[in-house]
Amino acid sequence: MSESNEKKNKNHRLIVHEVSKFYSGKSRKFKVLDHKSFMFQTGEFYTIMGESGVGKSTLLNIIATLLPASSGKILLDDLEISNMSELEKSNFRNKYFGIVTQESNLVSYLTLEENMFLALELCGKNTESRATVEKYLKRLNLLHLKDEYPKNLSSGEIKRSAIARALVKESNFLLLDEPTANLDSKNTKVVLQLLREKANEGIGVIITTHEKEAVEYADQKIYLDFCENAR
Numbered sequence: 001m002s003e004s005n006e007k008k009n010k011n012h013r014l015i016v017h018e019v020s021k022f023y024s025g026k027s028r029k030f031k032v033l034d035h036k037s038f039m040f041q042t043g044e045f046y047t048i049m050g051e052s053g054v055g056k057s058t059l060l061n062i063i064a065t066l067l068p069a070s071s072g073k074i075l076l077d078d079l080e081i082s083n084m085s086e087l088e089k090s091n092f093r094n095k096y097f098g099i100v101t102q103e104s105n106l107v108s109y110l111t112l113e114e115n116m117f118l119a120l121e122l123c124g125k126n127t128e129s130r131a132t133v134e135k136y137l138k139r140l141n142l143l144h145l146k147d148e149y150p151k152n153l154s155s156g157e158i159k160r161s162a163i164a165r166a167l168v169k170e171s172n173f174l175l176l177d178e179p180t181a182n183l184d185s186k187n188t189k190v191v192l193q194l195l196r197e198k199a200n201e202g203i204g205v206i207i208t209t210h211e212k213e214a215v216e217y218a219d220q221k222i223y224l225d226f227c228e229n230a231r
């Protein structure tokens, strides 16, 4: 069995345990997440919804280990990842997560295709065939743009490129912040259908979204509310 199939066939649980987050703004200190606990499994599709400012990106970034929680833990199965060093977290992310942040950061001096190969290299899959990259670029209607630099892409194309880059790693969990923002209805369907397929193949898919249509594709829906002292 190839390493990627072996990894995908393993069941994993991503656990958010009693996570709280405080922010200090210029004129306010406020709580965004208050003792939140969730369990995400491979092979399931989760949507995180709620009003703008409620803390969806904050939660996703904490799960992705890109942002520290004020208290609480993140675990993969029995392994606590929230207390790892920055280097360990980075290695962990490369191995287990495909991530799209709200800003969809692509490397500006690399073409779209080179961005995809960099993602593969960072997770130790530089020998994977060009065909995997082409498969996702084609599926997301991006193949004709593979030699373009990010500055020449529209915001919807950048969003789809960031999704393609997360997918190409074929990691255990996909953590995507508003993957259908800036997309027309045709591409919204393309992305949601593709994410549904990935969940069916055994990947854990977690997205934040304002897209009502997304809930039709999801196995579990999470709604966040404002904390009492948040506004």
Ligand SMILES: Nc1ncnc2c1ncn2[C@@H]1O[C@H](COP(=O)(O)OP(=O)(O)OP(=O)(O)O)[C@@H](O)[C@H]1O
Pocket (backbone or CB within 6 Å): 023, 024, 025, 032, 050, 051, 052, 053, 054, 055, 056, 057, 058, 059, 102
């Ligand atoms: N680094 C920060 N410092 C201070 N406050 C922050 C910081 N990041 C986010 N916030 C605040 O925390 C709250 C939650 O932000 P977050 O980005 O998680 O919301 P969201 O639910 O993703 O919103 P949207 O739907 O608009 O993307 C907001 O009030 C935001 O202004």
Ligand SMILES: [Mg+2]
Pocket (backbone or CB within 6 Å): 056, 057, 058, 102, 177, 208
């Ligand atoms: Mg957000």
